[in-house]
Amino acid sequence: MSTSSIPAMPRMTPQDYQAFDALFALSSSIGATPAGGLHRLTASAADKQMRDAFCTWLTQQGFHVHVDEIGNIFGLMTLCEGAPWVLCGSHLDSQPLGGRFDGAYGVTGAAVTMATLARQLRDHSQTAQRNLAVVNWTNEEGARFQPSLTGSSVFTGALSLEQALACCDGEGISLHTALQNIGYRGTALPDLTVAAYCELHVEQGPHLELQQKQIGVVTETWAALKWQVTFRGEQNHTGPALMDRRRDALLAAAHTIVAVRAEAERYGEALHTSVGRLETVPNSPNVVTSEATLFIEFRSADEALLRQLRDSFGQQMQSIAQNTATDVSLDRAQYRPRQQLHSALSDLALAQAEKLGLKAMPMRSVAGHDAISMSYHCPSALLFVPSVDGLSHNEREYTATADLHRGLDMLMAMLTELCLKGEDALC
Amino acid sequence: MSTSSIPAMPRMTPQDYQAFDALFALSSSIGATPAGGLHRLTASAADKQMRDAFCTWLTQQGFHVHVDEIGNIFGLMTLCEGAPWVLCGSHLDSQPLGGRFDGAYGVTGAAVTMATLARQLRDHSQTAQRNLAVVNWTNEEGARFQPSLTGSSVFTGALSLEQALACCDGEGISLHTALQNIGYRGTALPDLTVAAYCELHVEQGPHLELQQKQIGVVTETWAALKWQVTFRGEQNHTGPALMDRRRDALLAAAHTIVAVRAEAERYGEALHTSVGRLETVPNSPNVVTSEATLFIEFRSADEALLRQLRDSFGQQMQSIAQNTATDVSLDRAQYRPRQQLHSALSDLALAQAEKLGLKAMPMRSVAGHDAISMSYHCPSALLFVPSVDGLSHNEREYTATADLHRGLDMLMAMLTELCLKGEDALC
Numbered sequence: 131m132s133t134s135s136i137p138a139m140p141r142m143t144p145q146d147y148q149a150f151d152a153l154f155a156l157s158s159s160i161g162a163t164p165a166g167g168l169h170r171l172t173a174s175a176a177d178k179q180m181r182d183a184f185c186t187w188l189t190q191q192g193f194h195v196h197v198d199e200i201g202n203i204f205g206l207m208t209l210c211e212g213a214p215w216v217l218c219g220s221h222l223d224s225q226p227l228g229g230r231f232d233g234a235y236g237v238t239g240a241a242v243t244m245a246t247l248a249r250q251l252r253d254h255s256q257t258a259q260r261n262l263a264v265v266n267w268t269n270e271e272g273a274r275f276q277p278s279l280t281g282s283s284v285f286t287g288a289l290s291l292e293q294a295l296a297c298c299d300g301e302g303i304s305l306h307t308a309l310q311n312i313g314y315r316g317t318a319l320p321d322l323t324v325a326a327y328c329e330l331h332v333e334q335g336p337h338l339e340l341q342q343k344q345i346g347v348v349t350e351t352w353a354a355l356k357w358q359v360t361f362r363g364e365q366n367h368t369g370p371a372l373m374d375r376r377r378d379a380l381l382a383a384a385h386t387i388v389a390v391r392a393e394a395e396r397y398g399e400a401l402h403t404s405v406g407r408l409e410t411v412p413n414s415p416n417v418v419t420s421e422a423t424l425f426i427e428f429r430s431a432d433e434a435l436l437r438q439l440r441d442s443f444g445q446q447m448q449s450i451a452q453n454t455a456t457d458v459s460l461d462r463a464q465y466r467p468r469q470q471l472h473s474a475l476s477d478l479a480l481a482q483a484e485k486l487g488l489k490a491m492p493m494r495s496v497a498g499h500d501a502i503s504m505s506y507h508c509p510s511a512l513l514f515v516p517s518v519d520g521l522s523h524n525e526r527e528y529t530a531t532a533d534l535h536r537g538l539d540m541l542m543a544m545l546t547e548l549c550l551k552g553e554d555a556l557c
Numbered sequence: 558m559s560t561s562s563i564p565a566m567p568r569m570t571p572q573d574y575q576a577f578d579a580l581f582a583l584s585s586s587i588g589a590t591p592a593g594g595l596h597r598l599t600a601s602a603a604d605k606q607m608r609d610a611f612c613t614w615l616t617q618q619g620f621h622v623h624v625d626e627i628g629n630i631f632g633l634m635t636l637c638e639g640a641p642w643v644l645c646g647s648h649l650d651s652q653p654l655g656g657r658f659d660g661a662y663g664v665t666g667a668a669v670t671m672a673t674l675a676r677q678l679r680d681h682s683q684t685a686q687r688n689l690a691v692v693n694w695t696n697e698e699g700a701r702f703q704p705s706l707t708g709s710s711v712f713t714g715a716l717s718l719e720q721a722l723a724c725c726d727g728e729g730i731s732l733h734t735a736l737q738n739i740g741y742r743g744t745a746l747p748d749l750t751v752a753a754y755c756e757l758h759v760e761q762g763p764h765l766e767l768q769q770k771q772i773g774v775v776t777e778t779w780a781a782l783k784w785q786v787t788f789r790g791e792q793n794h795t796g797p798a799l800m801d802r803r804r805d806a807l808l809a810a811a812h813t814i815v816a817v818r819a820e821a822e823r824y825g826e827a828l829h830t831s832v833g834r835l836e837t838v839p840n841s842p843n844v845v846t847s848e849a850t851l852f853i854e855f856r857s858a859d860e861a862l863l864r865q866l867r868d869s870f871g872q873q874m875q876s877i878a879q880n881t882a883t884d885v886s887l888d889r890a891q892y893r894p895r896q897q898l899h900s901a902l903s904d905l906a907l908a909q910a911e912k913l914g915l916k917a918m919p920m921r922s923v924a925g926h927d928a929i930s931m932s933y934h935c936p937s938a939l940l941f942v943p944s945v946d947g948l949s950h951n952e953r954e955y956t957a958t959a960d961l962h963r964g965l966d967m968l969m970a971m972l973t974e975l976c977l978k979g980e981d982a983l984c
Contacts, residue, residue: 225792225839225841225843225844226838226839226840226841226844227792227838227839227847228792228839228844271841271843272841272842272843273839273841273842273843273844276842278842278843333797334794334796334797334798335794335796335797335798335799336799336802352796354796356842364948364951365652365654365655365950365951365952366947366948366949366950366951367761367762367924367949367950368829368831368833368854368950369761369779369781369829369854369856369923369924369925370760370761370762370829370922370923370924370947370949371761371762371829371947371948371949372762372763372826372947373821373822373826373829373830375763375947376831378818378831380814380832380833380835381814381815381818381832383811383814384810384811384812384813384814384815384832385811385815386811387807387808387810387811388808388811388812388815391805391808394800395800399799399800402795402796402797402798402800403800404795404803404805404843404845405807405808405811406795406807406840406841406842406843406844406845406846407837407840407841407842408807408835408837408840409840410834410835411653411654412652412653412654412655412700413653413833413834413835413836414652414653414698414699414700414833414834414950415699415700415703415705415783415833415834415852415854416652416698416699416700416705416831416833416854416924416950417652417653417655417700417833417950418831418833418950419833420654420951425842427795427796427842427843429796495797496796496797497794497796497797497843498796520793520797520798520799520802521791521793521798522793522794522797522798523792523793523794523795523841523843523844523845524791524792524793524847525792
């Protein structure tokens, strides 16, 4: 028992930073690419290896590990029997040839910070009003299985477990099978009352760097419209087939990709657009393409603009189909509305940054994050640290260690407030 | 020994048509698709099964089977020891989800016709001045391995054996390994003096049907320029990454596909163009594409036009690269010049068609065929039968049985002339 009447506020010590550095280095080594990135797709062998290592680490640190039915890994640390939980985490899966920081930072950072906080509270016999849980959400990236944010969406009920498990990768393997193959189809989590969710992440954009800030406190997110669209034409020989008889689905796809980009040019930085994935059949050099499937994204803070695009771009694709003698179908549409994050939690974050002497700013997030899923379910915070050149989903993604450590300081300060003050922290 | 002093001219009997129908049906059943097409890529399991079945058939019919170093299968029928050979054939590989007729017709048709001719010559004790050989050329299609026309190009020396064996498919498997895996890496063929090469094929275009002809005698071919081009950009997150900082290789590819088609519009039917295959990295919905490889074709009878395109389109791709902040490189270029087929052989074909009462016409071929490879090496003939709607490289590719049989009649007439008259047949 501590002999001091005013116990020191919990904080990260040099040993705790080292513990984080070690866990993060472990994460960076599993699925590492020669160019310094990470290739750790959901439910791949590398993902299994990382999950196993993470579960071992959690157990060694005194967390109780629970894997739920969609493969989310929870590390539970009971500090106050029966009290609500503060949940922190992100995801350990990566994009193909992706970066080491995206997701992995949030999981490893939360785990180390929580272990540190629990230890220091015990050391000083401080009474917590909240329990702590760290989480690794399944398939945040949506690279292998669509839609993205799968694990957190199932947790909140936004996506049914059945639908999520039925999602198939490009080879036709379901998420159900893939999770079973790596031994991460778990069991339903006993009800967890979540008082707050916090997520640390690298920015994946250039704004903190451009503004020379150390911490970004996300107050709201852009809306996103995601379409999976298929053009269907007809296979033919690329040599003798008369040009005006061809029904070339790849040509239709190409016109669409150009048109998607033209929309972004039209609206300046108010609209981000892309086609990141394209699948074609039969994809042979001398065969006219019969089928081309595009994954289209429109993102904006302006929901009216996205509504308008939904109609006008649909018409544009019909015109493209007509001009190329192809048919077009909308296979899947997903709309993520603009979302406000919890203002009291944002305020708490900004106040803690000031106390710590960190240069912070409120900002918007364009990317989707598990914190956005969670924000429909409970008070949620999303904290960014700078990302060099704003580069992400790239092997060269990089954040300096000092910036990573500042993020841990922020998280520690917030968790301390939430744990010690309970409800009052958000007043 | 025949008792007749003027032996009957060899011809296909109803039993011979049946033998052809049976062998062709066997071919159609190996690698068959549910939609009635054929999926029998070079050196695949289905290709092995078809090759095995074909070798068995050849042996049963009295051919001596030889597999050469690039996997070409020769069925040799010696009729006149030491005499030159008349070679006939095509290819048993297909496009992905391709048709049953393309290639398979030429191999099975030649095999049955040659077996018939040899039998009837023996039955009537007629003296041949030529030997007969049927051939299945490896990887005509160029679907799995590029370039196409591999086996026939190695045979003529246009492509070195080493280069051909080193070609890799999309998974990085070399043709060498693939042939070894199916047991079709054979040994060098003893020198074969080829007096003439004949190939039967379905047209793969609409001209015979439009002109209501039964036989097309190809007198010349279009030239073809084939490019493999790669655009390189940079992976990034499709959400937050600023639009004007993106270096999107898929966008560059899309502009190129549109531009390739625009060239065809500019020159009307004088130019056929296409992009049939596109490979992208990392091909994830929310990652800006870092690498896009396109397989571009320009085909024309006008070689000056292709020379001009080689320069102007190269410049266009440089502009596209500049406008999309990507880099572009030409990975491989292949030029197949316009080629005249052997006029005396074409004349022989047209004369035989007239004798048989078949409606024939001289025509150009836009597509490449093994007969084009062979035409640089020896007198070569390429005969077309009609293809419904000109549809090819498609599961719905179709030629009526009566048209297939008429092609066999043509081949029988030509082989008879070449075999019985030797050199004189081409005077």
